[in-house]
Structure formats: structure tokens, C-alpha cells
Amino acid sequence: MIATKKEAEKKEPNRFFQIIKIFLILFVISFLLAGCLSILLLGSTEEIDISDKNVALIKIYDVITLSGEESMFTTTQTSQDILDFIEKADNTPSIRAVVFEINSPGGTVVASKEVVDAIKKSNKTTVAWIREIGTSGAYWAASATDHIICDELSIVGSIGVYGSYVDFGGLLKDYNVTYNRLIAGKYKDLGTPLKEMEKDEEEIMQKKLDLIHDYFIRDVSSNREMAYNDVEKLATGEYFLGIEAKENGLVDELGSYDSVISYLSTKLNTTDINVVEFAKPKTFFERLAEANSKVGYFVGRGIGDSYTVEKNSVPMLK
Amino acid sequence: MVHDVNNKPAYDNIEIPGQRLYVGPASPIKRLLAFTIDLLIINMVFLMPFQGLISRIVPKGDFFSIINTTFSIELILLALFIGTVMLLYFTIFEFFMAQTPGKMFFSLFVVSIKQKDKKLQKLSFWQTIIRNIFLIPVFPFALLILIDPIFVFFNHNSQRLLEMLSKTVVIERFSYDSY
Numbered sequence: 490m491i492a493t494k495k496e497a498e499k500k501e502p503n504r505f506f507q508i509i510k511i512f513l514i515l516f517v518i519s520f521l522l523a524g525c526l527s528i529l530l531l532g533s534t535e536e537i538d539i540s541d542k543n544v545a546l547i548k549i550y551d552v553i554t555l556s557g558e559e560s561m562f563t564t565t566q567t568s569q570d571i572l573d574f575i576e577k578a579d580n581t582p583s584i585r586a587v588v589f590e591i592n593s594p595g596g597t598v599v600a601s602k603e604v605v606d607a608i609k610k611s612n613k614t615t616v617a618w619i620r621e622i623g624t625s626g627a628y629w630a631a632s633a634t635d636h637i638i639c640d641e642l643s644i645v646g647s648i649g650v651y652g653s654y655v656d657f658g659g660l661l662k663d664y665n666v667t668y669n670r671l672i673a674g675k676y677k678d679l680g681t682p683l684k685e686m687e688k689d690e691e692e693i694m695q696k697k698l699d700l701i702h703d704y705f706i707r708d709v710s711s712n713r714e715m716a717y718n719d720v721e722k723l724a725t726g727e728y729f730l731g732i733e734a735k736e737n738g739l740v741d742e743l744g745s746y747d748s749v750i751s752y753l754s755t756k757l758n759t760t761d762i763n764v765v766e767f768a769k770p771k772t773f774f775e776r777l778a779e780a781n782s783k784v785g786y787f788v789g790r791g792i793g794d795s796y797t798v799e800k801n802s803v804p805m806l807k
Numbered sequence: 808m809v810h811d812v813n814n815k816p817a818y819d820n821i822e823i824p825g826q827r828l829y830v831g832p833a834s835p836i837k838r839l840l841a842f843t844i845d846l847l848i849i850n851m852v853f854l855m856p857f858q859g860l861i862s863r864i865v866p867k868g869d870f871f872s873i874i875n876t877t878f879s880i881e882l883i884l885l886a887l888f889i890g891t892v893m894l895l896y897f898t899i900f901e902f903f904m905a906q907t908p909g910k911m912f913f914s915l916f917v918v919s920i921k922q923k924d925k926k927l928q929k930l931s932f933w934q935t936i937i938r939n940i941f942l943i944p945v946f947p948f949a950l951l952i953l954i955d956p957i958f959v960f961f962n963h964n965s966q967r968l969l970e971m972l973s974k975t976v977v978i979e980r981f982s983y984d985s986y
Contacts, residue, residue, distance in 0.1 A: 511899050519892045523857045526888050
């Protein structure tokens with residue numbers, strides 16, 4: 490029972506202060522959530538002063554594609570990322586040379602070609618430093634540089650193209666599933682895995698691959714100043730170790746990062762080599778995706794790549 | 808003292824209106840207006856201070872990069888941030904005060920109905936969460952934004968679907984003059 494008016498007022502909480510308290514709590518919570526959000530998504534956006542840097546390092550890692558096929562657990566580098574960095578290097582007066590650190594098995598045809606064209610257009614001294622692997626489209630990009638350095642045991646070359654895919658036509662027949670072929674244009678469904686490939690279709694596909702292969706060989710022979718026939722002999726799709734690549738002229742030098750610096754010192758006529766890496770600021774999810782991508786790549790490379798290519802029926806430089 | 812012709816106090820027989828109290832299901836229009844006011848408050852007080860952060864995240868993609876998974880992840884996280892702030896706003900206010908600031912404008916209250924004795928009671932914390940879960944902008948909760956309000960028009964208590972599930976009702980309480 491309420492005894493006095495004062496006691497009655499005490500029991501009734503002041504609604505205005507209650508509202509203010511709740512607003513303050515909510516504001517603190519939203520401030521903390523916003524902090525977490527910025528850490529997760531924005532990464533570091535600080536602009537580094539590169540006016541004292543004279544060499545740009547651009548990494549060509551993983552499969553080179555036009556669009557990023559990123560998920561929570563894998564990441565692929567887009568050709569546009571590399572193009573942007575090359576343009577940035579070209580537009581930075583202090584940068585005199587660009588080093589391409591390559592550890593890539595290659596990529597799709599057009600994405601690789603875009604990188605090659607951008608390297609050729611660059612007005613800076615370019616060096617390709619092949620680490621573990623620089624094959625196919627990645628080697629094509631390396632061939633466009635002024636100087637290629639790789640380790641003795643690096644995997645280099647694999648100048649070839651493939652558009653292989655799995656034919657599910659027989660499997661569909663076994664399960665009484667019919668592929669109803671409704672097309673206008675005889676070769677509209679060329680390359681579909683749902684039916685057996687006809688002889689004439691195979692000839693057409695092969696012709697396309699041969700054209701791409703021929704283009705690849707011509708460009709490498711031009712870049713490396715080698716005779717077409719000499720490159721053609723090497724362009725069986727075979728990959729070479731660094732030692733073999735040096736013998737057959739696919740690379741210029743065997744060495745490591747020190748060799749890169751040494752070459753640049755001579756070329757740029759300075760001992761003061763300051764390297765800056767051009768890279769996108771990584772967010773938390775990109776770091777997580779990169780770590781998982783490296784693990785996934787080494788474990789499932791062969792199966793995963795062939796499945797991806799067959800699914801898309803896109804000729805790949807491999 | 809005023810007297811009439813018979814010398815009786817003149818105000819003895821005067822009829823004046825009495826104060827009556829209406830308590831009943833809230834009008835859908837008032838509820839909608841209250842919700843709109845709450846959204847405006849959330850925007851001005853809790854989201855506008857972080858406009859810089861939001862604008863740094865959103866323009867990183869254009870229309871075509873929306874299909875890019877990385878940018879989609881950023882949009883989803885941003886939507887979750889906004890959804891969480893909204894959910895906390897409605898939940899905390901309704902749990903502690905049975906009203907949000909928007910509802911205060913229209914004298915609306917959120918109360919719990921106990922099935923057994925039909926007595927209106929204070930909400931439990933889980934009831935406030937369940938009735939406001941449509942504010943979370945991820946599947947499947949986001950679907951409730953469309954389905955949930957429709958039930959208001961087919962219900963004598965003007966309850967949304969989630970209010971029926973959480974056994975809560977929004978009532979309005981106001982006094983009026985009546986003879």
C-alpha cells in the first residue's frame with residue numbers, strides 16, 4: 490500500500506530518463522557494431538607515400554580470370570586488378586621499373602592476353618620473377634617483360650591450349666534421360682557436354698584451339714625474339730624446369746629475389762632500389778579466402794581446374 | 808454561490824461530460840505512423856552518425872559488381888548491421904517500457920496476452936524478439952516483411968502474424984469525454 494505521495498512518485502520510474510538511458514545503450518551498441526563492420530570490411534585504406542620508391546612489385550598469383558570467382562573460401566585474381574596496378578605504375582613518375590612476381594598456373598585466354606598487352610604497353614622496365622610456377626597464360630605474361638628470372642626448379646612453359654570437357658551423353662542414355670536438341674544454327678550447341686561430339690564439331694573445336702595456340706606461339710616468339718619454329722618445337726604443352734627453360738631460351742636468368750634486385754640495379758644504374766608492392770588492401774574475408782585458396786589449390790588443383798574448364802567449355806591456356 | 812429561481816444551487820442539475828477510458832486494439836494507421844516515426848528516429852540517431860562508414864562500403868561496387876560475391880558479402884554485412892540496430896531498438900524499448908518513442912506519440916502500448924486468463928501483461932524478452940524478428944534482413948526472416956503485416960486486416964485484435972505467434976498485441980489507450 491502506498492503511504493505517501495512522495496513514495497508513489499519514487500515507485501514510478503521517470504520515463505524521460507529511461508528513454509535517454511535506452512538511447513545511450515543503443516548508441517554504444519551501434520558504435521561497437523560499426524567498429525566491427527569497419528574492421529571486417531574496410532581493411533587498411535591508408536595511402537602509402539611512394540614518392541621515394543622506384544620499383545613497383547605486382548603479384549600475379551592464382552588463376553587469371555576476367556571476373557573474380559570468389560567465395561568465402563577461394564579467391565582468384567582478376568586481370569583488371571593487374572591492369573589497374575600496371576596503369577598506376579605507369580602514372581607514377583618515381584616508379585622506374587615493375588617486377589611481376591608470378592606464381593600462377595595460367596588463366597583464361599582473354600584475361601591472360603589483356604595482361605600481356607598491358608605489360609607490352611607499359612613505359613617502365615619490366616621484370617618477371619617466376620616463383621614456384623609460371624605456366625601457360627602466366628608464362629605468356631612473363632614473356633612480354635624485358636627480363637625473366639626463375640628458380641632452377643621453377644615450373645615454366647606449358648605453351649598450349651586446352652578445351653577438354655567431360656561428355657555426359659552416355660551417362661544420360663544409361664539413365665534414360667534425353668537431350669532434346671533444339672537449335673537454329675548447326676553448331677550452336679558446339680561443346681555441350683550433354684551429347685557426344687560429332688566429327689565435324691571436333692574438327693571445328695580443334696581448329697579454334699589451333700588458332701589460339703598459333704597466336705600464343707607467335708606472340709611468345711616475338712616477345713622472346715626467338716624463331717617461330719624454335720618456339721613451336723617447345724609449345725607441346727610440356728612444362729619445363731627452370732634449368733631446362735634457361736637452356737631452351739624461355740627464361741633469361743636463374744636466380745631469386747636478389748637476382749631481380751641485381752638486374753634492376755644494373756638496368757636502372759642505381760644501387761638504391763626501393764620496392765613497393767601494389768596490392769588491394771585486404772579485408773578480413775579476403776585474407777581468410779586467400780589462406781583457404783592456397784590450401785585448396787595445392788590439394789585439389791588438377792581435379793578442380795579440369796572440372797571448372799569443362800563446365801564452362803572455355804578454352805584455357807594450359 | 809449562484810442560485811436558480813427556486814433558490815437552489817444552480818449547478819446541482821447541470822450535466823457535464825465524464826472522462827471515459829478507451830483500451831483496445833490499436834488502429835493500423837496509427838501503428839503505421841508510429842513505425843514510420845521510429846524508423847526516422849533510428850535513421851537520424853543511430854545511422855546518420857555512421858554515414859561516412861556506410862558510404863565507404865556502398866560505392867565500392869556498381870550495378871554489375873553486385874553479382875560479385877565479395878561485394879555481396881559487404882552488402883549483407885551492412886544490412887545485418889542496420890537490421891541488428893533496428894531489432895535492438897524495438898526489442899529494448901518494448902521490453903522495458905512497453906512502448907517505442909513512435910508509439911508514445913499515439914499512446915500505443917505493446918502487451919502480452921496470456922491465453923488462460925486473457926489478462927494483459929508485461930512482455931517477456933523472447934516475446935519482444937519474436938514479434939520483431941522480421942527486422943533481420945536475411946532469409947528467411949526478410950520474407951516476413953511482406954507476409955507479416957497482411958494479417959492485421961484479418962484479425963479482430965489487429966495483430967500481425969508474429970504478434971499472433973508471440974501472443975502480444977498493440978493496444979491504444981486514451982481518454983475521451985462522453986455523456
